[in-house]
Amino acid sequence: MDDGILHISIKDVTRGEYKLIYAHPEAFLSSKEGRKILQSSFFREHLCSICIDEAHMIHEWGEEFRKDFSRIQEILGIFPNVPVSLFTATASPSTRDKLVKDLALRDPLQITKNPDRPNIKYIRHERLPSVRQDDDLDEILGDIADGLLEDKEKFPVTIIYSDLETIRYGYRFLEARIGEDCPENRSYAQFHTHYTERMKNWIISDLGKQEPVTRVVLATVALGIGLHAPSVRRVIHFKSPTNIEKYIQETGRAGRDGKPATAILYWNKTDVRSNRPGLQSAMKKFFTSKDICLRAQLLSHLDFTPELQISKCNCCSVCEQYCECSECAK
Template sequence: MADFARCLHFAKMKMGIFYALKPEQVQTLQELWNGIDTVAILPTGFGKSIIYQLLPYLIQKKTGAAEPMIAIVVAPLNSIMEDQIQSLRSKNLKGCYLSYDAKEIVTFGDNEDDIEEHSSDKETEESPTTSVLGKMFDLTELKSGRYNIIYSHPEALHTKKIQKIFHSPVYQQRVCAVAIDEVHMISEWGSEFRPAFRKLGELTVIFPNACHLALTATCTEQRKNELTDTLQYRKYTCVSINPDRPNIYLSKRSRLPNIKKIDKLDSLIEPVAVELTDKLSDFPVTIMYVENLEALGYFYQYLNSYLGKRQYTGEEIPENRIFAQYHKDYTKAMKSFIVSDLCKKKPTIRLVLATVALGMGLDAPSISRVIHCRPPTSLEAYMQEIGRAGRRGQSSEAILYYNNNDISKARKGISDSIIQYCQDDVNCLRLLLVKHFGFSETQYSGNPNGCCSNCKNAHLNK
């Protein structure tokens, strides 16, 4: 059996990776190579996906198998899976994902000519959006073990047809790893919205000889224990780093009470409209999380009226507009266009008014500001969402608006941690965040004015 370093070099060369991996990526891979189930708590944009993508080649070299092994990756959204599968095309790995109902697979690339196409344009109301980018085929090629990375919704994994495939000799012999991406969804969605997340521990039982990996950007000690119990990890290790993002300035601001509905909305969107009009294409790329569709529609019309023809970079067509809206009811084509544009080095779109439908799995390095018009219900969710800013290391900003209604204990699902965060006007916001996740120090070492609004106010009042 080859040693770990030789196996890792083999996997990297096979995938065309010629740069040095980060220490935490290597540590996670070595723990898995040693057969130890692992929880990896690594920041948004850190490069968590490369860990499980390397596993088919890593374990192939370890075992001396004639072909790369199979890794099963559980993810919550089609958009995440589509992005990942397309990225595999340049890494010598064949990837696909299971449809929500497990009736077909979706894949990309140039190797599908020999697969009999299975016509399917249907989409159920309760399922995540069907792909508009990939091609759909039946399960024949899945049964043969053709694909090295198989992405899936948890719902698909619990169907009888997929269970039968997973218990077949091909899968029992070749599945080397099961990875749960965005594992915090087990606790956030598993209770009511998508209970199939709560059953993912079954995969640990079906593949007892595979290595098991749980990935997330944020997790407290208590939550980690709950998740590993659900996943039935008997013996596991944890790889984590301080989640602080020193390039993101943290700002907290009060907003008008809900009773002053229109004034409240105007006070939130007006300064954004003024700055957008002034800077146009130089406006920092911003995601503005809006509390509901009614407010989002109001903001959109406000911007449309305020900017007029200045909202376009050329011909007056939607694709040239410098602001956009993103929510679950928006057309799939426009959602795909918005994500694609945001991922450019210099996006046309400078401001996206969004619900939480935009975010998870979004890799858009150009984003420099995240505005929350209302606090999320937990610091875990807040940390996930502000982590979408500053991925290139550029100076960025996270602005959080709140009023007393937003942090009332009567609000469904609200956690004490987000209430305390909003109410604290004295302590460093950055330190409050990292302490919540079990760290005692921040990574920021600059001027207090560039740390957070609490530190800035304290410095100015000296």
């Protein structure tokens, strides 16, 4: 054991000393040792199942970011008779069809469940033009700083997704307004690829607690897959995703405990420009539509409809305009 990492022998893995092996694609496809494991006679004879979690990432990451994700079919080809299971919460019908084709799956059984999260309220705000985005940021972060200063223990745990430049600006803003000593004791944090592994691991561990010290995290999408943070009450997007699947994934990190939560999206015309790389038409519609329920739009993209009847004021910022419940009628 070294710095919390357990070092094991590749030979032990190859000989079948471990019954369950978790790995990322690179561990097998871009590693000489990983290839040895796949080619070993023991694995060829005894491997009984291949499970791929977050299967939508095969396409999201495989094309440009982490190319070994697009090579997973090579692993399946080595074990053509081993059952394969794919798991994802946000694959549209077209994505599912593409996965079946690209992974050469033979007549797969598809089991689907409505991904609706009725405890999350979706709110959309049009923000100022990008040349004035600091004014918007100052207002949003100013309210957050005031809330943390007033009572940080009761401040709703919040993840703010944006780009690296905005994250660094926001962190300096909160640092100037709130202060606090060492990073581990601060009520706010930043999380991105360039941050130290020690601090990233600390933040992930802290967010997994019922009452984390960290109440606000400014993050890129590096804070995502594998995160178990049931106490997150709000997810704010200041830099919007380019497709519906990513948005559902990222907003879905709020309210994992089933309690009421909020997903807030800030957008402007720069976000919907025609030359924005990877912008999905469904996402552009989600930004700009006037009178269409936000929840219904998200679910429609995945070929579902809202599962439960909830009050309009708890559904989204579009529906709440038409709510006539007793609370809204007051």
